[in-house]
Amino acid sequence: MAFIKRSERKSRKPPEFEDLTTPEDLIALAEKKGLETNPVSVSELASELGISVRFEPMPDDDSGSLKKERKTGNWIMTVNSLHHPHRQRFTIAHEIAHRIRHAANSDSFEDKTFFRNGESNWMEAEANQFAAALLMPEKYFNYFIENESSTVEDVAKYFQVSSMAVRIRAKNLGYEGHNL
Structure with missing residues (x-):
């Protein structure tokens, strides 16, 4: 048996979710794990x-939170059970974005209606964009509009998101017009 220096040993680092940085990375992970991706099952992905x-149940202006437990290091997401299921999906995707993109900056995130009142910061804006891209991936969004329907209501129903989320995502993807 030969001695091998540790630095020379080939290590296969198992892919961990800390290496995932984009919504596309998460969709690929979901596909690899056999999860639904069109539309994505954010609860299973979490x-x-x-x-x-x-x-x-949470106060109406509280959408959700994400906190790291001090004792165990586990992440706990709380979602407002009183909100519409489509809003809950966006909350879950938004909190996943915080875990993936912002956990190095904080161990706790509390989201109050996603800063719709005009107050925001870069982490909240990024989490919203990330969530929209995760819930409505560009390729699926474009395909649906080109082949199924271009009405806001149909797109929202298909992706299980709010019509506001569809309008913002459409605008960010370069769509315009009354229906999108």
Whole structure:
């Protein structure tokens, strides 16, 4: 048996979700794990990322939160159970974005209607864009509009998001017009 220096040993680092940085990376992970991706199952994806999701009644302006437990290091997401299921999906995607993109900056995120009141910061804006891209991937969004329907209501129903989320995503992807 030969001695091998540790620096010379080839290590195969298992792919961890910390290496994932984009919505496309997460869609690829979901596909690899056999999860639904069109539309994406964000609850199952959160679970695959090691995030426990809880649904609890919260004040109406609270959409959700993401916190790292001090004792265990586990991430716990809380979603407002009183909100519409489409809004809950966006909240889950938004909190996943915080875990993937911002966990190095904070161990706790509290989201109040995603800063729709005009107050925002770069992390919230990025989490919203990330969530929209995760829930409505560009290739699926374009395909649906070109082959199924271009009405806001149909797109929202298909991707299980709000009509406002569809309008913002469409604008960010370069669409214009009354229907989109």
